[in-house]
Amino acid sequence: MTNSKSDTEKVILEAARKVFIRKGLDGARMQEIADEAGINKALLHYYFRSKEKLFKMVFREAMGKFFPSMLMILGSQDIAIEKKVEVFIEHYIRIIQENPFIPSFIIGELNKNPGQLTEFFVESGMDTSRVSFIIEEVLAKELKISTQQARHLVVNIIALSVFPFVSRPLLEKIIFHSNKDEFDQFVSERKSVIMNLIGTSIYR
Amino acid sequence: MTNSKSDTEKVILEAARKVFIRKGLDGARMQEIADEAGINKALLHYYFRSKEKLFKMVFREAMGKFFPSMLMILGSQDIAIEKKVEVFIEHYIRIIQENPFIPSFIIGELNKNPGQLTEFFVESGMDTSRVSFIIEEVLAKELKISTQQARHLVVNIIALSVFPFVSRPLLEKIIFHSNKDEFDQFVSERKSVIMNLIGTSIYR
DNA sequence: GTCTATACGGTGATAGAC
DNA sequence: GTCTATCACCGTATAGAC
Numbered sequence: 001m002t003n004s005k006s007d008t009e010k011v012i013l014e015a016a017r018k019v020f021i022r023k024g025l026d027g028a029r030m031q032e033i034a035d036e037a038g039i040n041k042a043l044l045h046y047y048f049r050s051k052e053k054l055f056k057m058v059f060r061e062a063m064g065k066f067f068p069s070m071l072m073i074l075g076s077q078d079i080a081i082e083k084k085v086e087v088f089i090e091h092y093i094r095i096i097q098e099n100p101f102i103p104s105f106i107i108g109e110l111n112k113n114p115g116q117l118t119e120f121f122v123e124s125g126m127d128t129s130r131v132s133f134i135i136e137e138v139l140a141k142e143l144k145i146s147t148q149q150a151r152h153l154v155v156n157i158i159a160l161s162v163f164p165f166v167s168r169p170l171l172e173k174i175i176f177h178s179n180k181d182e183f184d185q186f187v188s189e190r191k192s193v194i195m196n197l198i199g200t201s202i203y204r
Numbered sequence: 205m206t207n208s209k210s211d212t213e214k215v216i217l218e219a220a221r222k223v224f225i226r227k228g229l230d231g232a233r234m235q236e237i238a239d240e241a242g243i244n245k246a247l248l249h250y251y252f253r254s255k256e257k258l259f260k261m262v263f264r265e266a267m268g269k270f271f272p273s274m275l276m277i278l279g280s281q282d283i284a285i286e287k288k289v290e291v292f293i294e295h296y297i298r299i300i301q302e303n304p305f306i307p308s309f310i311i312g313e314l315n316k317n318p319g320q321l322t323e324f325f326v327e328s329g330m331d332t333s334r335v336s337f338i339i340e341e342v343l344a345k346e347l348k349i350s351t352q353q354a355r356h357l358v359v360n361i362i363a364l365s366v367f368p369f370v371s372r373p374l375l376e377k378i379i380f381h382s383n384k385d386e387f388d389q390f391v392s393e394r395k396s397v398i399m400n401l402i403g404t405s406i407y408r
Numbered sequence: 409g410t411c412t413a414t415a416c417g418g419t420g421a422t423a424g425a426c
Numbered sequence: 427g428t429c430t431a432t433c434a435c436c437g438t439a440t441a442g443a444c
Binding site for chain 2: 135
Binding site: 235245249253255 | 436437438439440441
């Protein structure tokens with residue numbers, strides 16, 4: 001049983017990623033994906049039965065890039081909390097820099113169809129209660145803060161890390177005057193800015 | 205010359221808002237907007253020539269809810285900087301609470317079609333250089349920080365205020381277990397959380 | 409101004425040859 | 427496995443009656 005995907009299948013998935021992540025489920029066209037992959041529409045349906053199925057592959061893969069490592073880092077019991085926050089921020093900014101359009105893709109699709117979130121967690125066998133456990137039993141206890149404060153902490157870290165990428169078109173235009181280099185420079189400074197901000201909120 | 209819009213026009217715009225903001229340009233259907241307004245498709249085209257024109261109305265209106273007041277608050281020269289930040293956060297969280305789906309709508313559409321941002325600023329007669337002026341000449345000078353630090357400050361404030369709403373489906377599911385009341389409670393605490401965080405980064 | 413009916417171009421999906 | 431041709435449907439937009 002060779003589970004190795006054929007080349008064509010990989011090419012299609014790569015093309016689908018590109019198009020779906022840029023245009024979203026509704027905006028994407030099977031024709032465009034076929035063109036991007038250098039094949040024809042019929043072949044798309046031969047490998048993946050429908051647009052929806054192909055989309056789910058891409059969406060699930062995108063979700064998978066973020067969640068498991070998030071839980072792994074925050075949930076690890078053998079790293080000091082200070083270090084943990086640092087590793088988390090470092091890891092996230094790197095992942096997002098490598099996949100800059102995925103956050104807005106995920107957020108956009110979830111806002112249009114929140115139901116697929118439940119679906120995702122069920123089908124991928126992930127346990128949402130693990131997040132609560134980490135917040136309540138790991139972060140709150142280690143930092144000696146309330147559950148609610150730990151929630152704000154986690155949301156703050158993610159917000160500060162992710163938001164610049166999600167709102168990139170806006171920031172690039174109105175703050176950096178469409179200068180991509182300045183935006184990149186800005187992003188490269190984020191880690192230390194966030195560390196400082198979060199640091200002072202933890203150690204006081 | 206009575207510029208007052210007819211009732212039908214207002215009803216259509218209200219319906220268009222609802223549908224476009226939920227589903228986006230690509231996901232929205234003229235039929236759905238017609239149903240929502242209690243009329244038929246033909247009448248939509250009678251009042252607004254095309255789907256695109258109707259969308260632009262909604263998009264421009266949504267943008268207008270956020271930008272002018274943002275510039276007004278941050279740019280005002282007669283309020284102390286500490287108070288200014290407070291007013292800004294207060295104002296923003298209130299505006300977003302009243303229009304919770306607009307930020308993700310704007311961000312989603314801008315990511316799919318960044319070009320319309322330029323278009324918006326040109327057509328609305330707004331000046332993007334005003335933002336730079338405020339950051340460089342007002343915030344940086346008042347706080348005695350660098351231009352770049354002032355940029356991080358502005359992005360931090362907006363990120364912390366806006367992100368919970370943009371990522372609401374995700375947060376509600378994995379942190380609050382679909383309990384809307386807990387999410388609302390969380391949001392109501394954001395103002396003071398953000399003020400504390402930003403405060404310590406300003407006065408040190 | 410508002411409606412019904414319809415034109416017309418896409419779009420996802422399938423049939424069938426090679 | 428991969429292609430061309432085609433189908434059935436949907437979505438925007440318009441024509442024309444009232």
